[in-house]
Amino acid sequence: MSDKDPSLRRNAPKLALHVPEPPFRPGDTPDFSSLKVPPAGASPRPDTSVAAAETHELTTALVRVLGDDNKAVGAWDPKLDPDTLRKMLRDMVTVRIFDDRMYRAQRQGKTSFYMKCTGEEAIAVAAQTALDREDMHFPTYRQQGLLISRGYPLTEMMCQIYSNKGDKLKGRQLPIMYSDRKYGFFSISGNLATQFPQAVGWAMAAAIKGDSRIAMGWVGDGATAEGDFHSALTFATVYNAPVILAVVNNQWAISSFSGIAGAERATFAQRAVGYGIAGLRVDGNDALAVYAAVKWAAERARSNGGPTLIEFFTYRAEGHSTSDDPSGYRPTNEAKLWPLGDPIERLKAHLFAIGEWDEERHAAMTAECDAEVRAAQKESEKLGILPEQGKDGVETMFDDVYAEVPRHLAEQRDAALAEGRD
Amino acid sequence: MSDKDPSLRRNAPKLALHVPEPPFRPGDTPDFSSLKVPPAGASPRPDTSVAAAETHELTTALVRVLGDDNKAVGAWDPKLDPDTLRKMLRDMVTVRIFDDRMYRAQRQGKTSFYMKCTGEEAIAVAAQTALDREDMHFPTYRQQGLLISRGYPLTEMMCQIYSNKGDKLKGRQLPIMYSDRKYGFFSISGNLATQFPQAVGWAMAAAIKGDSRIAMGWVGDGATAEGDFHSALTFATVYNAPVILAVVNNQWAISSFSGIAGAERATFAQRAVGYGIAGLRVDGNDALAVYAAVKWAAERARSNGGPTLIEFFTYRAEGHSTSDDPSGYRPTNEAKLWPLGDPIERLKAHLFAIGEWDEERHAAMTAECDAEVRAAQKESEKLGILPEQGKDGVETMFDDVYAEVPRHLAEQRDAALAEGRD
Amino acid sequence: MATMNMIQALNDAHKVMMSRDEDIVVFGEDIGYFGGVFRVTEGLQKQFGKTRVFDAPIAEGGIVSTAVGMAAYGLKPLIEIQFADYIYPGYDQIVSEVAKMRYRTAAEWTMPMVIRTPYGGGIFGGQTHSQSPESLFTHIAGLKVVIPSTPYDAKGLLIAAVEDPDPVIFFEPKRIYNGPFDGHHDRPVKPWSKHPASEVPEGHYTVPIGKAAIVREGEDLTILTYGTMVHVALAAVEEQGLDAEVIDLRTLVPLDLDTIEQSVEKTGRCLVVHEAPRTSGFGAELVALVQERCFYHLESPVERVTGWDTPYPHSYEWSYFPGPKRMKKALEKVMAD
Amino acid sequence: MATMNMIQALNDAHKVMMSRDEDIVVFGEDIGYFGGVFRVTEGLQKQFGKTRVFDAPIAEGGIVSTAVGMAAYGLKPLIEIQFADYIYPGYDQIVSEVAKMRYRTAAEWTMPMVIRTPYGGGIFGGQTHSQSPESLFTHIAGLKVVIPSTPYDAKGLLIAAVEDPDPVIFFEPKRIYNGPFDGHHDRPVKPWSKHPASEVPEGHYTVPIGKAAIVREGEDLTILTYGTMVHVALAAVEEQGLDAEVIDLRTLVPLDLDTIEQSVEKTGRCLVVHEAPRTSGFGAELVALVQERCFYHLESPVERVTGWDTPYPHSYEWSYFPGPKRMKKALEKVMAD
Numbered sequence A, B: 001m002s003d004k005d006p007s008l009r010r011n012a013p014k015l016a017l018h019v020p021e022p023p024f025r026p027g028d029t030p031d032f033s034s035l036k037v038p039p040a041g042a043s044p045r046p047d048t049s050v051a052a053a054e055t056h057e058l059t060t061a062l063v064r065v066l067g068d069d070n071k072a073v074g075a076w077d078p079k080l081d082p083d084t085l086r087k088m089l090r091d092m093v094t095v096r097i098f099d100d101r102m103y104r105a106q107r108q109g110k111t112s113f114y115m116k117c118t119g120e121e122a123i124a125v126a127a128q129t130a131l132d133r134e135d136m137h138f139p140t141y142r143q144q145g146l147l148i149s150r151g152y153p154l155t156e157m158m159c160q161i162y163s164n165k166g167d168k169l170k171g172r173q174l175p176i177m178y179s180d181r182k183y184g185f186f187s188i189s190g191n192l193a194t195q196f197p198q199a200v201g202w203a204m205a206a207a208i209k210g211d212s213r214i215a216m217g218w219v220g221d222g223a224t225a226e227g228d229f230h231s232a233l234t235f236a237t238v239y240n241a242p243v244i245l246a247v248v249n250n251q252w253a254i255s256s257f258s259g260i261a262g263a264e265r266a267t268f269a270q271r272a273v274g275y276g277i278a279g280l281r282v283d284g285n286d287a288l289a290v291y292a293a294v295k296w297a298a299e300r301a302r303s304n305g306g307p308t309l310i311e312f313f314t315y316r317a318e319g320h321s322t323s324d325d326p327s328g329y330r331p332t333n334e335a336k337l338w339p340l341g342d343p344i345e346r347l348k349a350h351l352f353a354i355g356e357w358d359e360e361r362h363a364a365m366t367a368e369c370d371a372e373v374r375a376a377q378k379e380s381e382k383l384g385i386l387p388e389q390g391k392d393g394v395e396t397m398f399d400d401v402y403a404e405v406p407r408h409l410a411e412q413r414d415a416a417l418a419e420g421r422d
Numbered sequence C, D: 001m002a003t004m005n006m007i008q009a010l011n012d013a014h015k016v017m018m019s020r021d022e023d024i025v026v027f028g029e030d031i032g033y034f035g036g037v038f039r040v041t042e043g044l045q046k047q048f049g050k051t052r053v054f055d056a057p058i059a060e061g062g063i064v065s066t067a068v069g070m071a072a073y074g075l076k077p078l079i080e081i082q083f084a085d086y087i088y089p090g091y092d093q094i095v096s097e098v099a100k101m102r103y104r105t106a107a108e109w110t111m112p113m114v115i116r117t118p119y120g121g122g123i124f125g126g127q128t129h130s131q132s133p134e135s136l137f138t139h140i141a142g143l144k145v146v147i148p149s150t151p152y153d154a155k156g157l158l159i160a161a162v163e164d165p166d167p168v169i170f171f172e173p174k175r176i177y178n179g180p181f182d183g184h185h186d187r188p189v190k191p192w193s194k195h196p197a198s199e200v201p202e203g204h205y206t207v208p209i210g211k212a213a214i215v216r217e218g219e220d221l222t223i224l225t226y227g228t229m230v231h232v233a234l235a236a237v238e239e240q241g242l243d244a245e246v247i248d249l250r251t252l253v254p255l256d257l258d259t260i261e262q263s264v265e266k267t268g269r270c271l272v273v274h275e276a277p278r279t280s281g282f283g284a285e286l287v288a289l290v291q292e293r294c295f296y297h298l299e300s301p302v303e304r305v306t307g308w309d310t311p312y313p314h315s316y317e318w319s320y321f322p323g324p325k326r327m328k329k330a331l332e333k334v335m336a337d
């Protein structure tokens, strides 16, 4: 009997496979009018000590603070002082300029690869601002804003991107796979989602030790499908780990839209319900909402209230990476038509609206950031760009596989050195 | 800087790790009075075509049909005819007798291993009864009731358990790892949870081919923590696969109680909410409730309504396997005190209550089942018990690694045959 | 006949087989509308429809496990793992389920599926876009492991893999997707069109699984290799002026022992070449087999040219990659005495 | 000194190290209150508390990945995978994260952890309680692989593994947990108490990682082996009346090449013995190394005694297991000529 030949049931109704398809493909004109964007200020803000279930209505909502009038409104308004707002704006602008310069550097052949986070700057920057300096991030490749917002030297980042002599990772990692312990930024992995349960493990360790620092794990919408996502949520709920688990739903995973990760039937925030942990769904292009949500989850975690899953709803405005051309799978103007706007423009408009910023100051600040990035680039390029690398220091290739170089690697090192390189 | 030494934050509140602990340990007297068991008939039965969300209140409920008066009650009453009820009762009794005989056979040294499903007989038997004969099961090792209820020859099962000459799996698998395509019973894996997404794949295939048969995947409460559980739910929701995904929550995973799998904060049925699929939580010791729930999910799947996650709430009344002694980690009388009763006794009492059964008939039926099992055992033992196996047919050891025996395996086969065995 | 690069040849194999066999389904990350990050599945969804060619969630374990269910049903999954470096989340299902199903069910259920995945370095992909994990699959009984090195073989072997009754892990040497590579990274890239094996017949043909190809006959020594390194080895022997017999294994499991034995018995010397790390790489098995079976013919130890026992380091790519210099030194060693 | 079996010795190693180092945390399936299905962690939760010794969800990937996070924090996870056959769901985290962390962060983050797991057959565990997957870890740069064969070594090596700055995969030969095994499955089981290596010092001591043990000195040939097979090999050479040098490797990576080379140069003959499947087993690497390094001393081909290239079949356990007969034949072959 072949399972393929259901001879017994010829008259039964036919089953059909559903294959999710994004609403718009190249050539279509995106129309987001059916997207329900609740007004700012509409979501209630439960106390951070509530039972997880009391947050669950927020997993299908969208926490928003910045209104159409660019004013902050509602229970989630974090009431930040203007200096903090300006600092966030500046960090976000720096991230964007940094991305543009490094993208260009890759195009100029100065390195092999780059990834922008255009349109998602508010998420990393505001999350960083809401946490303490000592809290630990387990990021993906699209959270460069965490480092920049923590004041990490731009030259360090660039040296990593160029794999040059200043690269503290010794040229071993693909560009943008930063790592810095002192800045609470865990080594980025090329293997998607691996960091998500690692964040839970770090938080469990902090709890075991009676520490007060918490961890924040990051994952993309597409990568939520990995088994590691489930590990993270399972261990987080079982041990009530002091961790914030963030899904950056930028609606695309290379060429696959978020429906391929399950977004047609539930939000990513809703996954929290199934594990009995707190969940929030947040406008990721609204820096104030991002800040408020992370602050809420941090307060909850710090008081042993357990983990929170936060979905940041946003849009990947550019290609996946320098290896990708999104015009092959989505309309080129989709980013522009995307209704939640540009996070930088929105925060800037808010500062304008509250009278704490103007075009002149913005232009001056942008010029400063630009100069800073350019200076850093100049500085780091003094230490070399990728095409010049890999000739010196071949012996370092065999370090750090183990704490000590074992005999077989010492032999291989000798062979590699004897070989030389052209 | 060591992360272990948070010198900066000495005054912050201390985090703490929560490690779930079962309510009762050896020496304790179990008291289940705080367990909320809703009365039979209390849960509404939505139409099978409702939106998934309309089932979600049922993920924290407990669908029950058999009342304290042993009558069937409420919207979920499947209104089965007495013959079907009697058939289910007989199958369940057969399963229990089979388990007892095979457990004893293992203790007598006739085989290496056995696993009972005591207390869980209703789940497999009623689920099998609710599905069509052509539907496909991806079971765990605790669904022997599926085979017995489908009329699978008991001798076949026993030959597998003895790894003897009648074993169609050629002595290759651990006892109870049955497999039979004609009976819609997929090969049991020793690797937990692997079968769960495989069931989804089979259902996807059925949908791709416009078939009308559906699949049912099975997993234990403990094994829900595996990444494969998440794969199953993700693929099921993305492609709207015609599959029933069953979690048998018998509250124990060897020595770990279900809290270690996350049951303290959410039911297993609630996982459905996070994926936007239908979910039901069912009294697994109530054969009618099990039947009704599976029937509901099957109807939904067959009409392209998509997957349903069902949690069967039950209790593993015996040890995990012949290798386990549960008195080392839980009170010995816990099974007896467990408030949802014995599924066989409950179905029997129901048949009594509706006047379709009596002690005399029950005793006669039990004797018949017992005789059947004994006869099968005698029959299968004619074909050998494990200690006598492994001497003949050594050459078959090299078959079925590939469709054809490649040269290196042919050489190994020659070597093995030359070696012989004492 | 048409001139194709490896990507086109692989794409063509899909089209030929999907047209012949309705039970073939193709899925994987980004392989549907977009046609895959390396474009191997381009146009398939349009031609064969969304229920036979579709994007999968980013879950390699989910991709393999649902393929197991589909194969159990009777379909033939032909799936893509985007990079071999990302196959590990699917490793349990491959090792515990795909490989063992025929055996544990006494052939009641079989797993005729092909798992395609690009492997190898030389494209500045860093540690997680450069790995060569083939040996990890050769240790698992029940799997076949196939690696083509030309467009002709790529199409013929992929068709054979799809027709094979057993599961095949099909590693594609991504460095040579668009042109052969002699190991001289500083020289201009050659296109496939200049290579005779870019002449690919139209329609159906197979290159048999389990048969090696003697890509260069010779008397001085035997070189056993596969994938990208076939071209590097060929270039190296020319540069050294050696009359080497170069054997492209094409299938690692089951291995073409006859061809290997005959060659080594003839030449008396042997070099094994692969890009994967040295320790417990497939080269170890090849060395073991050759010395077990041809010991009394060997005039010098069997040598290995391999990647190092380190992760693949981004900027030291050309010191990691076993290029012309490593080849030269090993050839000298094998030819000594 | 106390007389211990391997389980007691391993348990003792836990107690010694957990008392000395507060950063050690122990978790895994069933290892807490219950003390593990093989009882290795018995009493630890009671002694060290629930936040240092706790049950984990059945998710080997989750166990390893949270251990990665804990190691990143500064703890020393000492975790158990219940059976080596179930390590594959954690394989991605081991290969992609644990093994590569020191390298990819230039030692900013290191992964000092021990992953213990029982392996091997001989207990009628069928296909999924009998596997020997060690070679799959030896191919992964960054991991150390350790396998003890006696109670003394088990405690000393486990302490060394816990103190090691690098991640160690610690395979425990479950067949000899309770007594050594000479391969004669039909003879009564001997307890460890009759074996000198069951004398285990109290308190702290180490057996160094990376050092093999010459468990029998001899002139006729060298046997390279580890785990359960050490005892099978020793029994076989006695039965054959051969003056073999038997080397218990104890650590597969990094390997004690010095001891191996010295021995083979002395004896001129070599046999490699393991229970794992033959193709691409660690024996292949050992054969390759010996013939590369000692070629001109070899008087006969290096032979391998291994499990077959099939899954481990339940009722054919004793035809699969490389027992006395397979040993005898191989010894005859190595000693021929």
Ligand SMILES: Cc1ncc(C[n+]2csc(CCOP(=O)(O)OP(=O)(O)O)c2C)c(N)n1
Pocket (backbone or CB within 6 Å): A140, A142, A190, A191, A192, A219, A220, A221, A222, A223, A224, A248, A250, A252, A253, A254, A316, A320, C029, C058, C082, C086, C089
């Ligand atoms: C395990 C694994 N599988 C596949 C990939 C290839 N890959 C890299 S990024 C990416 C898409 C990720 O999408 P998402 O998680 O949504 O993050 P985003 O890029 O949108 O930030 C894929 C498939 C990978 N890096 N790791």
Ligand SMILES: Cc1ncc(C[n+]2csc(CCOP(=O)(O)OP(=O)(O)O)c2C)c(N)n1
Pocket (backbone or CB within 6 Å): B140, B142, B190, B191, B192, B219, B220, B221, B222, B223, B224, B248, B250, B252, B253, B254, B316, B320, D029, D058, D082, D086, D089
């Ligand atoms: C991948 C894997 N990990 C661990 C095991 C060992 N093991 C076998 S059964 C079991 C407990 C399973 O509990 P549960 O899923 O609740 O099913 P139950 O036995 O209660 O029916 C464990 C840990 C296994 N078989 N496979």
Ligand SMILES: [Mg+2]
Pocket (backbone or CB within 6 Å): A220, A221, A222, A248, A249, A250, A251, A252, A253, A254, A316
């Ligand atoms: Mg995304």
Ligand SMILES: [Mg+2]
Pocket (backbone or CB within 6 Å): B220, B221, B222, B248, B249, B250, B251, B252, B253, B254, B316
């Ligand atoms: Mg259970």
